[in-house]
Amino acid sequence: MAEEPDVTEDHVPAACTGCGNALSEGDSIGFERRQVRDIPLSTVEVTEHRAHRCRCGCGTVSSAPMPEGVAGSPSSYGPNLRALAVYLLVFQHIPVERTAQLTKDVSGAEVSTGWAASLLPEAAGLVAGPVNLIRALLVMGHALHADETTTRIGSMRRWLHVACTGFLTLLHLAPRSRAGADAGGVLPHYRGVLVHDSLSLYAGYGSCTHQLCGAHLTRELTALEEDFPAQKWHQQIRWALAGLNTQATRVRAGKIGEIATEALLLYLEAFQRGIAVGLSQHPRAGGRKQSTARNLLERLRDQAHAVLRFADDPGTCPSPTTVASVPFDRSRPS
Incomplete structure:
Protein backbone atom coordinates (compact mmCIF):
# COMPACT_ATOMS: atom_id res chain seq x y z
CA MET A 1 0.00 0.00 0.00
CA ALA A 2 1.14 3.54 -0.73
CA GLU A 3 2.37 5.51 2.27
CA GLU A 4 0.90 8.74 0.88
CA PRO A 5 -2.16 8.14 -1.33
CA ASP A 6 -3.07 10.77 -3.94
CA VAL A 7 -6.67 11.01 -2.73
CA THR A 8 -8.22 10.10 0.63
CA GLU A 9 -11.94 9.53 1.09
CA ASP A 10 -13.33 9.16 4.62
CA HIS A 11 -16.51 7.16 5.18
CA VAL A 12 -18.35 7.71 8.49
CA PRO A 13 -21.42 5.76 9.64
CA ALA A 14 -24.52 7.96 9.29
CA ALA A 15 -25.89 7.07 12.73
CA CYS A 16 -25.16 5.01 15.80
CA THR A 17 -26.34 1.44 15.40
CA GLY A 18 -27.20 1.39 19.12
CA CYS A 19 -29.15 4.57 19.90
CA GLY A 20 -29.52 6.11 16.43
CA ASN A 21 -27.70 9.38 17.20
CA ALA A 22 -25.94 11.10 14.28
CA LEU A 23 -22.20 10.52 13.99
CA SER A 24 -19.44 12.61 12.40
CA GLU A 25 -15.72 12.27 11.64
CA GLY A 26 -14.99 13.89 15.01
CA ASP A 27 -16.45 10.81 16.71
CA SER A 28 -13.97 8.47 14.99
CA ILE A 29 -11.81 6.26 17.20
CA GLY A 30 -10.03 4.50 14.32
CA PHE A 31 -10.52 3.25 10.78
CA GLU A 32 -9.89 0.38 8.38
CA ARG A 33 -7.80 1.15 5.26
CA ARG A 34 -8.39 -0.04 1.71
CA GLN A 35 -6.59 1.36 -1.33
CA VAL A 36 -7.81 1.24 -4.93
CA ARG A 37 -5.48 1.87 -7.87
CA ASP A 38 -7.08 3.17 -11.03
CA ILE A 39 -6.35 5.52 -13.90
CA PRO A 40 -8.31 8.74 -14.48
CA LEU A 41 -10.67 8.91 -17.40
CA SER A 42 -8.61 10.16 -20.33
CA THR A 43 -10.05 12.66 -22.77
CA VAL A 44 -8.37 14.87 -25.33
CA GLU A 45 -7.78 18.44 -24.12
CA VAL A 46 -7.84 21.25 -26.70
CA THR A 47 -5.34 24.07 -26.15
CA GLU A 48 -5.67 27.14 -28.38
CA HIS A 49 -2.50 29.11 -29.00
CA ARG A 50 -3.03 32.77 -29.95
CA ALA A 51 0.01 34.51 -31.40
CA HIS A 52 -0.83 38.19 -31.04
CA ARG A 53 0.23 41.04 -33.29
CA CYS A 54 0.97 44.22 -31.39
CA ARG A 55 1.34 47.78 -32.70
CA CYS A 56 3.98 49.90 -31.05
CA GLY A 57 3.66 53.65 -30.54
CA CYS A 58 6.25 54.02 -33.31
CA GLY A 59 3.84 52.41 -35.69
CA THR A 60 5.66 49.07 -36.05
CA VAL A 61 3.56 45.88 -35.81
CA SER A 62 5.31 42.91 -34.15
CA SER A 63 4.00 39.32 -34.18
CA ALA A 64 4.63 36.69 -31.50
CA PRO A 65 5.90 33.35 -32.82
CA MET A 66 4.00 30.17 -32.20
CA PRO A 67 5.56 27.93 -29.50
CA GLU A 68 7.95 25.24 -30.67
CA GLY A 69 6.15 22.02 -31.46
CA VAL A 70 2.90 23.65 -32.59
CA ALA A 71 2.22 22.58 -36.18
CA GLY A 72 1.57 25.07 -38.96
CA SER A 73 -1.95 23.80 -39.63
CA PRO A 74 -4.90 25.40 -37.80
CA SER A 75 -5.55 22.16 -35.87
CA SER A 76 -3.09 19.44 -34.92
CA TYR A 77 -2.39 16.75 -32.33
CA GLY A 78 0.17 17.32 -29.59
CA PRO A 79 3.32 15.41 -28.61
CA ASN A 80 1.72 13.21 -25.94
CA LEU A 81 -0.94 11.85 -28.29
CA ARG A 82 1.65 11.35 -31.05
CA ALA A 83 4.00 9.58 -28.64
CA LEU A 84 1.19 7.22 -27.56
CA ALA A 85 0.42 6.31 -31.16
CA VAL A 86 4.09 5.66 -31.98
CA TYR A 87 4.42 3.50 -28.87
CA LEU A 88 1.43 1.41 -29.94
CA LEU A 89 2.71 1.08 -33.51
CA VAL A 90 6.37 0.34 -32.82
CA PHE A 91 6.68 -1.24 -29.40
CA GLN A 92 3.33 -3.04 -29.15
CA HIS A 93 3.19 -3.95 -32.90
CA ILE A 94 -0.44 -2.83 -33.21
CA PRO A 95 -1.54 -2.31 -36.84
CA VAL A 96 -2.14 1.25 -38.08
CA GLU A 97 -5.92 0.94 -38.32
CA ARG A 98 -6.27 -0.51 -34.82
CA THR A 99 -3.86 2.12 -33.43
CA ALA A 100 -6.10 4.87 -34.79
CA GLN A 101 -9.19 3.14 -33.36
CA LEU A 102 -7.58 2.58 -29.95
CA THR A 103 -6.38 6.20 -29.78
CA LYS A 104 -9.89 7.38 -30.55
CA ASP A 105 -11.53 5.05 -28.02
CA VAL A 106 -9.12 5.93 -25.21
CA SER A 107 -8.77 9.68 -25.73
CA GLY A 108 -11.69 10.77 -27.90
CA ALA A 109 -9.34 12.25 -30.51
CA GLU A 110 -10.74 11.56 -34.00
CA VAL A 111 -7.39 10.52 -35.53
CA SER A 112 -7.11 8.94 -38.98
CA THR A 113 -5.06 5.99 -40.18
CA GLY A 114 -3.11 8.36 -42.42
CA TRP A 115 -2.14 10.47 -39.41
CA ALA A 116 -1.00 7.39 -37.48
CA ALA A 117 1.12 6.14 -40.39
CA SER A 118 2.70 9.58 -40.91
CA LEU A 119 4.15 9.51 -37.40
CA LEU A 120 6.72 6.79 -38.16
CA PRO A 121 9.01 8.84 -40.44
CA GLU A 122 8.85 11.72 -37.97
CA ALA A 123 9.73 9.42 -35.05
CA ALA A 124 12.53 7.78 -37.05
CA GLY A 125 14.07 11.19 -37.68
CA LEU A 126 13.92 12.08 -33.99
CA VAL A 127 15.79 8.90 -32.95
CA ARG A 191 35.49 -7.57 -35.85
CA GLY A 192 34.51 -9.41 -32.65
CA VAL A 193 32.79 -12.75 -31.99
CA LEU A 194 29.61 -13.14 -34.04
CA VAL A 195 27.04 -15.60 -32.64
CA HIS A 196 24.57 -16.78 -35.29
CA ASP A 197 22.69 -19.71 -36.76
CA SER A 198 23.92 -21.75 -39.73
CA LEU A 199 22.52 -19.51 -42.45
CA SER A 200 25.22 -19.37 -45.12
CA LEU A 201 25.22 -15.59 -45.50
CA TYR A 202 26.87 -15.17 -42.07
CA ALA A 203 29.84 -17.28 -43.12
CA GLY A 204 30.73 -14.58 -45.63
CA TYR A 205 31.81 -12.19 -42.89
CA GLY A 206 35.50 -13.02 -42.74
CA SER A 207 36.65 -10.16 -40.53
CA CYS A 208 35.02 -11.55 -37.38
CA THR A 209 35.22 -14.76 -35.37
CA HIS A 210 32.22 -17.09 -35.58
CA GLN A 211 30.27 -18.93 -32.88
CA LEU A 212 27.32 -21.11 -33.93
CA CYS A 213 24.29 -20.45 -31.75
CA GLY A 214 23.67 -23.17 -29.18
CA ALA A 215 19.94 -22.45 -28.98
CA HIS A 216 19.53 -23.12 -32.71
CA LEU A 217 21.61 -26.31 -32.50
CA THR A 218 19.59 -27.52 -29.53
CA ARG A 219 16.35 -26.95 -31.44
CA GLU A 220 17.67 -28.97 -34.38
CA LEU A 221 18.85 -31.81 -32.12
CA THR A 222 15.50 -31.87 -30.31
CA ALA A 223 13.62 -32.05 -33.61
CA LEU A 224 15.76 -34.99 -34.73
CA GLU A 225 15.18 -36.73 -31.41
CA GLU A 226 11.45 -36.54 -32.17
CA ASP A 227 12.07 -37.93 -35.66
CA PHE A 228 14.39 -40.73 -34.47
CA PRO A 229 13.38 -41.53 -30.86
CA ALA A 230 15.15 -44.91 -30.86
CA GLN A 231 18.53 -43.31 -31.52
CA LYS A 232 20.60 -41.68 -28.75
CA TRP A 233 23.33 -39.69 -30.51
CA HIS A 234 21.28 -36.46 -30.49
CA GLN A 235 20.80 -36.74 -26.72
CA GLN A 236 24.51 -37.35 -26.20
CA ILE A 237 25.56 -34.30 -28.27
CA ARG A 238 23.03 -32.11 -26.50
CA TRP A 239 24.20 -33.36 -23.11
CA ALA A 240 27.81 -32.55 -24.01
CA LEU A 241 26.93 -29.02 -25.18
CA ALA A 242 24.86 -28.38 -22.06
CA GLY A 243 27.68 -29.58 -19.80
CA LEU A 244 30.28 -27.41 -21.51
CA ASN A 245 27.95 -24.43 -21.40
CA THR A 246 27.41 -24.89 -17.66
CA GLN A 247 31.16 -25.01 -17.05
CA ALA A 248 31.81 -21.96 -19.25
CA THR A 249 29.08 -20.03 -17.45
CA ARG A 250 30.74 -20.79 -14.11
CA VAL A 251 34.03 -19.45 -15.44
CA ARG A 252 32.42 -16.22 -16.61
CA ALA A 253 30.69 -15.84 -13.24
CA GLY A 254 34.06 -16.17 -11.46
CA LYS A 255 33.07 -19.37 -9.63
CA ILE A 256 35.97 -21.31 -11.16
CA GLY A 257 39.16 -20.15 -12.85
CA GLU A 258 38.89 -22.43 -15.87
CA ILE A 259 37.14 -25.56 -17.11
CA ALA A 260 38.84 -28.54 -15.49
CA THR A 261 40.76 -30.72 -17.95
CA GLU A 262 38.88 -33.88 -16.97
CA ALA A 263 35.50 -32.18 -17.47
CA LEU A 264 36.60 -30.75 -20.81
CA LEU A 265 37.78 -34.17 -22.04
CA LEU A 266 34.59 -35.85 -20.80
CA TYR A 267 32.27 -33.53 -22.72
CA LEU A 268 34.45 -33.32 -25.84
CA GLU A 269 34.66 -37.10 -26.09
CA ALA A 270 30.87 -37.42 -25.68
CA PHE A 271 30.38 -34.73 -28.34
CA GLN A 272 32.71 -36.40 -30.87
CA ARG A 273 31.40 -39.92 -30.25
CA GLY A 274 27.82 -38.76 -30.60
CA ILE A 275 28.65 -37.25 -33.99
CA ALA A 276 30.47 -40.42 -35.11
CA VAL A 277 27.55 -42.65 -34.15
CA GLY A 278 25.05 -40.31 -35.78
CA LEU A 279 27.03 -40.27 -39.03
CA SER A 280 27.11 -44.08 -39.05
CA GLN A 281 23.32 -44.23 -38.64
CA HIS A 282 22.72 -41.58 -41.31
CA PRO A 283 25.10 -42.36 -44.21
CA ARG A 284 25.47 -39.99 -47.14
CA ALA A 285 22.96 -40.31 -49.95
CA GLY A 286 23.87 -40.12 -53.61
CA GLY A 287 24.04 -36.60 -55.02
CA ARG A 288 24.36 -33.26 -53.25
CA LYS A 289 21.07 -33.25 -51.35
CA GLN A 290 21.39 -34.91 -47.95
CA SER A 291 18.98 -35.62 -45.11
CA THR A 292 18.42 -33.06 -42.34
CA ALA A 293 20.19 -35.31 -39.84
CA ARG A 294 23.21 -35.82 -42.11
CA ASN A 295 23.49 -32.08 -42.78
CA LEU A 296 23.46 -31.25 -39.08
CA LEU A 297 25.97 -33.97 -38.18
CA GLU A 298 28.39 -32.89 -40.91
CA ARG A 299 28.06 -29.28 -39.74
CA LEU A 300 28.83 -30.29 -36.15
CA ARG A 301 31.83 -32.27 -37.35
CA ASP A 302 33.23 -29.81 -39.89
CA GLN A 303 32.53 -26.66 -37.88
CA ALA A 304 33.30 -28.02 -34.43
CA HIS A 305 35.64 -25.08 -33.81
CA ALA A 306 32.71 -22.66 -34.29
CA VAL A 307 30.32 -24.83 -32.26
CA LEU A 308 32.66 -25.18 -29.26
CA ARG A 309 34.44 -21.82 -29.38
CA PHE A 310 32.61 -20.66 -26.25
CA ALA A 311 34.50 -23.31 -24.26
CA ASP A 312 37.95 -22.50 -25.69
CA ASP A 313 38.34 -19.30 -23.68
CA PRO A 314 35.14 -18.88 -21.64
CA GLY A 315 36.52 -15.90 -19.75
CA THR A 316 36.32 -13.76 -22.89
CA CYS A 317 34.25 -15.74 -25.40
CA PRO A 318 30.45 -15.27 -25.16
CA SER A 319 27.94 -17.93 -24.31
CA PRO A 320 26.38 -19.45 -27.45
CA THR A 321 23.06 -18.60 -25.71
CA THR A 322 21.47 -20.99 -23.27
CA VAL A 323 21.79 -24.64 -24.20
CA ALA A 324 19.02 -26.66 -22.62
CA SER A 325 20.26 -29.41 -20.36
CA VAL A 326 19.03 -32.92 -21.09
CA PRO A 327 19.62 -36.08 -19.08
CA PHE A 328 22.10 -38.52 -20.55
CA ASP A 329 23.06 -41.85 -19.06
CA ARG A 330 26.87 -42.11 -19.39
CA SER A 331 26.71 -45.75 -18.30
CA ARG A 332 25.19 -46.48 -21.72
CA PRO A 333 27.13 -44.35 -24.20
CA SER A 334 26.04 -44.27 -27.81
Missing part, protein backbone atom coordinates in the same frame (compact mmCIF):
# COMPACT_ATOMS: atom_id res chain seq x y z
CA ALA A 128 18.35 8.91 -35.79
CA GLY A 129 21.10 10.02 -33.41
CA PRO A 130 20.50 7.34 -30.76
CA VAL A 131 20.14 4.66 -33.47
CA ASN A 132 23.54 5.62 -34.90
CA LEU A 133 25.02 5.43 -31.41
CA ILE A 134 23.52 1.95 -30.90
CA ARG A 135 24.94 0.89 -34.27
CA ALA A 136 28.42 2.16 -33.32
CA LEU A 137 28.35 0.46 -29.91
CA LEU A 138 27.30 -2.85 -31.49
CA VAL A 139 30.19 -2.64 -33.97
CA MET A 140 32.67 -2.02 -31.14
CA GLY A 141 31.34 -4.81 -28.91
CA HIS A 142 33.31 -7.98 -28.15
CA ALA A 143 30.34 -10.30 -28.76
CA LEU A 144 27.37 -9.81 -31.04
CA HIS A 145 24.29 -11.92 -31.76
CA ALA A 146 22.74 -11.86 -35.24
CA ASP A 147 19.55 -13.50 -36.47
CA GLU A 148 16.68 -13.05 -38.90
CA THR A 149 13.02 -14.00 -39.08
CA THR A 150 9.99 -13.38 -41.26
CA THR A 151 7.32 -10.80 -40.54
CA ARG A 152 4.33 -9.52 -42.49
CA ILE A 153 3.64 -5.95 -43.54
CA GLY A 154 0.14 -5.87 -44.97
CA SER A 155 -0.05 -8.83 -47.35
CA MET A 156 3.71 -8.96 -48.00
CA ARG A 157 6.25 -11.16 -46.23
CA ARG A 158 9.39 -9.29 -45.21
CA TRP A 159 12.58 -10.25 -43.43
CA LEU A 160 13.43 -8.71 -40.07
CA HIS A 161 17.15 -8.72 -39.22
CA VAL A 162 18.53 -8.22 -35.71
CA ALA A 163 21.96 -7.43 -34.31
CA CYS A 164 22.03 -7.35 -30.54
CA THR A 165 23.85 -7.76 -27.24
CA GLY A 166 22.38 -8.23 -23.79
CA PHE A 167 21.88 -4.45 -23.61
CA LEU A 168 21.43 -3.13 -27.17
CA THR A 169 19.19 -4.19 -30.05
CA LEU A 170 19.08 -2.99 -33.65
CA LEU A 171 16.31 -4.18 -36.00
CA HIS A 172 15.89 -3.49 -39.69
CA LEU A 173 13.75 -4.77 -42.57
CA ALA A 174 15.62 -6.07 -45.61
CA PRO A 175 15.75 -9.10 -47.95
CA ARG A 176 17.14 -12.39 -46.63
CA SER A 177 20.51 -11.94 -48.28
CA ARG A 178 24.02 -10.69 -47.64
CA ALA A 179 23.02 -7.27 -48.95
CA GLY A 180 19.99 -7.33 -46.65
CA ALA A 181 22.14 -8.12 -43.61
CA ASP A 182 24.65 -5.44 -44.65
CA ALA A 183 21.87 -2.85 -44.75
CA GLY A 184 21.84 -2.73 -40.95
CA GLY A 185 25.27 -1.12 -41.05
CA VAL A 186 26.76 -3.37 -38.34
CA LEU A 187 27.93 -6.73 -39.69
CA PRO A 188 30.19 -5.41 -42.51
CA HIS A 189 32.25 -3.50 -39.91
CA TYR A 190 32.21 -6.03 -37.07
